[in-house]
Amino acid sequence: xxxxxxxxxxxxxxxxxxxxxxxxxxxxxxxxxxxxxxxxxxxxxxxxxxxxxxxxxxxxxxxxxxxxxxxxxxxxxxxxxxxxxxxxxxxxxxxxxxxxxxxxxxxxxxxxxxxxxxxxxxxxxxxxxxxxxxxxxxxxxxxxxxxxxxxxxxxxxxxxxxxxxxxxxxxxxxxxxxxxxxxxxxxxxxxxxxxxxxxxxxxxxxxxxxxxxxxxxxxxxxxxxxxxxxxxxxxxxxxxxxxxxxxxxxxxxxxxxxxxxxxxxxxxxxxxxxxxxxxxxxxxxxxxxxxxxxxxxxxxxxxxxxxxxxxxxxxxxx
Numbered sequence: 082x083x084x085x086x087x088x089x090x091x092x093x094x095x096x097x098x099x100x101x102x103x104x105x106x107x108x109x110x111x112x113x114x115x116x117x118x119x120x121x122x123x124x125x126x127x128x129x130x131x132x133x134x135x136x137x138x139x140x141x142x143x144x145x146x147x148x149x150x151x152x153x154x155x156x157x158x159x160x161x162x163x164x165x166x167x168x169x170x171x172x173x174x175x176x177x178x179x180x181x182x183x184x185x186x187x188x189x190x191x192x193x194x195x196x197x198x199x200x201x202x203x204x205x206x207x208x209x210x211x212x213x214x215x216x217x218x219x220x221x222x223x224x225x226x227x228x229x230x231x232x233x234x235x236x237x238x239x240x241x242x243x244x245x246x247x248x249x250x251x252x253x254x255x256x257x258x259x260x261x262x263x264x265x266x267x268x269x270x271x272x273x274x275x276x277x278x279x280x281x282x283x284x285x286x287x288x289x290x291x292x293x294x295x296x297x298x299x300x301x302x303x304x305x306x307x308x309x310x311x312x313x314x315x316x317x318x319x320x321x322x323x324x325x326x327x328x329x330x331x332x333x334x335x336x337x338x339x340x341x342x343x344x345x346x347x348x349x350x351x352x353x354x355x356x357x358x359x360x361x362x363x364x365x366x367x368x369x370x371x372x373x374x375x376x377x378x379x380x381x382x383x384x385x386x387x388x389x390x391x392x393x394x395x396x397x398x399x
Contacts, residue, residue, distance in 0.1 A: 084297075106239065107222025109232065110190035110197075116216070118239055124166070126198040128154050129187040129219055131235035132373035136249065137242045139163065142181050144199060146170040153339055154371040160249030171204025173211065183215040187236070189229075190221040193292070193316050224297045226372055233373065256375035259382035260302065266386045267303040273394035274305045276331035276358070277367045280347035287323045288337070288340065288367075292317040295372055307331055325356035330397040333388065334358045334365035357399060363392050 106117040125133060125140040131154035133140065144167030145152050149160070164181065167173040177188075188197035197217050200208035211217060220232035238244055267273065277288035277296055289312040290296040300306050307329045309319030321328055334356060336344050344364070347353050354360040365388045368381045 104239065106236065108190060108218035110192075110195075110218070111225075112190075112218055114216045114218045116184060122182065123187055123240070124178065124181060124183040124185075124215070125187040126189065126219075128151050128189060128198060128371060128373050130163075130232065131146070131158060131371070131377075133187065133237055133240075133242075134158050134322055135374045135376060136234060136237040136244065137246070138207045138237045138240050140187070141183065142166050142177070142198055144168075144173045146199065146219060147339075150189070151340070152371075153368070154373055154377075157377075166201070167206075171199055171201070171206045173199060173206045175210060175214075177206070177384040178211065179214050186211065186215050187219045188217055190224075192221060198360075211350045222294060226294045226298055226378060227300070229294055230373065230375060230378070252379065256379040256382070259379040259386070262395075263299075263382045263386045264302045266389050270389065270394040273333070273389060273392070274307060274331045274397065275299075275321060275333045275335055276307045276329050276356075277335045277337070277369075278347075279318070279337040279369070280343050280350070280353075282346060282349075285319040285322060285323060285326045285347070285350075288318055288369075288395045289316060293370065295368060295370075295381075305391075323350050323352045326350070326352045330356065331358055332363060332394050332396045333392050334364045335385075336386070337369040338366035339369055339371060357397055361393075361396055363396055 098102050102118050104116045106114045106115065123138065123140040124142045127143055127145040130140050130143045140163060142164040145155070145165065146169070148168050149155060149165060164177070166177045179338070181234070188199060190197055191201070194201045195221065196202060197208065200206045200211065220229055220236065223229065234244055277293070279286040279288065287307065287309040288296060289309055290300045290306045292312060296306055313320055337349060358364065365385065372378050372381060
């Protein structure tokens with residue numbers, strides 16, 4: 082996958098002419114954005130805001146795929162003074178966006194959809210109209226949250242962030258320690274296997290590790306995650322009828338936690354407990370698609386490492 086490249090280009094004229102600070106950004110979709118100077122008035126998708134705010138870049142407005150209070154990526158962040166211009170997937174208040182007069186809209190590029198967050202073809206948002214107000218760009222979703230965070234750091238630095246601040250360095254150190262502990266914990270249980278799912282009333286959706294940056298990280302760090310036979314939903318999921326919920330038998334089930342009701346939906350299905358791990362209570366949250374900074378990544382890794390340590394690696398064999 083193409084890695085975003087980011088440069089701030091300085092054009093120098095004669096010694097009697099002040100320097101010009103032209104700003105150029107090549108985003109995750111390969112788009113080049115050039116502005117007369119580094120953008121100051123930034124509108125961001127919630128996930129982008131979750132990456133940028135801890136790095137010292139505060140957007141003037143954000144749009145969210147759900148009510149702000151329910152969005153996992155925004156929990157614990159200070160949103161004081163930031164205008165909310167959308168609280169449902171694909172819904173962006175165009176009039177408010179235009180009135181804000183942003184210099185840049187930061188949204189992630191999703192390669193499987195070939196679109197930016199909240200502007201997918203199936204969303205209500207009109208990407209063409211939005212891009213007429215301000216350029217849209219951002220890092221690409223890929224095979225690692227670590228890479229995604231690094232891409233955001235590069236973007237933030239070009240926008241004027243000081244990445245040398247102690248709290249930023251401390252968050253990375255904590256993450257690295259959590260990652261190493263996770264690797265050690267997984268290595269101690271070579272027969273352990275996990276299954277990542279989202280539960281709907283219509284079906285159980287089994288996640289493909291290759292369609293999720295964090296699952297790809299977990300897999301790269303040694304966790305055996307079930308790879309579904311057929312990722313029939315855009316490469317993200319295999320759809321199983323609830324009658325076939327027991328197709329895979331892992332030692333641990335990780336449930337998409339973007340909605341607090343997902344686990345309740347799963348438990349309400351009579352066949353949920355045909356998965357032996359679910360019957361045994363070997364179920365935990367999967368921080369699905371929303372982690373964007375080292376602090377929360379460290380927290381989630383620490384939690385998952387503890388869960389793995391407490392779970393029987395031979396549970397699925399019973």
